[in-house]
Amino acid sequence: MSMNKQGRPTGTGTSDFASVSGSSLLPNEPLLFEIGDREHSGVDLPDVEIDGSFLGGFERQTEIDLAGLTEPETLRHYVRLSRLNYSIDSGMYPLGSCTMKHNPRLNEKMARLPGFADIHPLQPVSTVRGALELMDELAHWLMTLTNTAAVCLTPKAGAHGEMAGMMAIKAAQEAAGQGHRKVVLVPESAHGTNPATAAFLGYSVRPVPARDDGTVDVEAVKAALSPDVAAIMLTNPNTCGLFEPEVIEIAAAVHEAGAFFYCDGANFNAIMGVVRPGDLGIDAMHINLHKTFSTPHGGGGPGAGPVVLSAALAPFAPVPFVRKGELIEHADGQHLGRITAFNGQMGMYVRALTYMLSHGGDGLAQAAKDAVLNANYIKARLEAVFSVPFNGQPVMHEALFDDSFLEGTGVSTLDFAKALIDEGFHPMTMYFPLVVHGAMLVEPTESESKQTLDRFCDVMLELATDARAGNAARFTSAPTRAPRRRLDETRAARSPVLKWERPEDLPQAAE
Numbered sequence: 001m002s003m004n005k006q007g008r009p010t011g012t013g014t015s016d017f018a019s020v021s022g023s024s025l026l027p028n029e030p031l032l033f034e035i036g037d038r039e040h041s042g043v044d045l046p047d048v049e050i051d052g053s054f055l056g057g058f059e060r061q062t063e064i065d066l067a068g069l070t071e072p073e074t075l076r077h078y079v080r081l082s083r084l085n086y087s088i089d090s091g092m093y094p095l096g097s098c099t100m101k102h103n104p105r106l107n108e109k110m111a112r113l114p115g116f117a118d119i120h121p122l123q124p125v126s127t128v129r130g131a132l133e134l135m136d137e138l139a140h141w142l143m144t145l146t147n148t149a150a151v152c153l154t155p156k157a158g159a160h161g162e163m164a165g166m167m168a169i170k171a172a173q174e175a176a177g178q179g180h181r182k183v184v185l186v187p188e189s190a191h192g193t194n195p196a197t198a199a200f201l202g203y204s205v206r207p208v209p210a211r212d213d214g215t216v217d218v219e220a221v222k223a224a225l226s227p228d229v230a231a232i233m234l235t236n237p238n239t240c241g242l243f244e245p246e247v248i249e250i251a252a253a254v255h256e257a258g259a260f261f262y263c264d265g266a267n268f269n270a271i272m273g274v275v276r277p278g279d280l281g282i283d284a285m286h287i288n289l290h291k292t293f294s295t296p297h298g299g300g301g302p303g304a305g306p307v308v309l310s311a312a313l314a315p316f317a318p319v320p321f322v323r324k325g326e327l328i329e330h331a332d333g334q335h336l337g338r339i340t341a342f343n344g345q346m347g348m349y350v351r352a353l354t355y356m357l358s359h360g361g362d363g364l365a366q367a368a369k370d371a372v373l374n375a376n377y378i379k380a381r382l383e384a385v386f387s388v389p390f391n392g393q394p395v396m397h398e399a400l401f402d403d404s405f406l407e408g409t410g411v412s413t414l415d416f417a418k419a420l421i422d423e424g425f426h427p428m429t430m431y432f433p434l435v436v437h438g439a440m441l442v443e444p445t446e447s448e449s450k451q452t453l454d455r456f457c458d459v460m461l462e463l464a465t466d467a468r469a470g471n472a473a474r475f476t477s478a479p480t481r482a483p484r485r486r487l488d489e490t491r492a493a494r495s496p497v498l499k500w501e502r503p504e505d506l507p508q509a510a511e
């Protein structure tokens, strides 16, 4: 697009996007730098003479080198990019362990109230009393739902909450003269963040084998316990979608050995309002607000992963926290200090509390039960064709299948997932947990209607029939209807191109 000297579009230029792919009308979206150019600006501004004297000689000497764009060019660029995305707002997203549930618009409305949206962390505390009250109320709900003594709201994600909880465990043990405990037990089916957190804090990781039915055996835990064990990190419900039947015995054995029980609470959606983890003997557990409490997922942020703590760990909670309406920023004694610069993700606190208050305690329990019902419905509809590796008990929030139904078809688990994209669904979690060959972990959540679940199951069954009928090409060539086909993910991770070079600045090939 060309512009006049003031930067207004003249309307005689080329289209502001380069080409349209296939029949989908989805643009091959260029970069902002390729749409605009540095000669123009999207706004009319008078030329100003800069008197550099009061800038202390720091005024810019070179062009700012940003692309000049008009408001519609900018807006359309981002709207077009958003249309290349699949999201929970466009369709079912059955990604196991991630609890991709609907984000109610009421949450968004509340988070935009100026009293929450427009406050600044450096504002005097006396001017943000309402925000503090909201944090206090959210903390109260989280402690009540889990039956625990304290909560640290500030971690920015589940993995960060895990780290905060394990830091509290480490601090408690050092304070008790137990700093020599350097081993953390982690079951084989654990999420990768568990061993990563333990290793990050200087612990060595001792794996606990899973039983044939996908759960953890208290005898295996007892065999792995020793005087150098600091804690166990156990996920419940676990990543196979199963409630750990011996969780109370495991907690007792761990405590008996002088260690703590860190519970990975990422799957709390299956039990909220039904089971209080504190009653099971946990000492610390993170709660991913973006999973259980319907705040948006966002590529590792901007999220919130509060961690609840038992009475034994409460004195080691990081600051800040709200107590009797006051923001406690410096606590005496053994507190860990801060783990974030300010007070955490206010916008997520508002959204999560909105979800809690709009459901009520009974509504949260109903949502958990509906999530479990939906997962069992999918399991029941698919299990005649899709093999279920651990079929001893009903599942909780997610159904785990393996890929043995694909044996001899020439179709891999990955191919199968890619074919699901062509049918309008985001694939399920693939190849996790690692204890199952070719795992496919399906988590529908409570948000989906029976019609959507049925359509998903119909598509899964039709794909399985087609794979077994020898139509491997449909799978190995998929996706064909997505804006991009298969990407070279290894090259993208190993040699990412993170900086755009102007064509004229690129080294020219020798003639």
Ligand SMILES: *Cc1c(COP(=O)(O)O)cnc(C)c1O
Residues within 6 Å of the ligand: 097, 098, 157, 158, 159, 160, 191, 193, 235, 239, 264, 266, 267, 288, 300, 303, 305
């Ligand atoms: C999602 C998840 C985590 C990590 O949480 P993030 O919020 O993504 O950092 C840890 N454990 C399990 C079982 C999970 O599903």
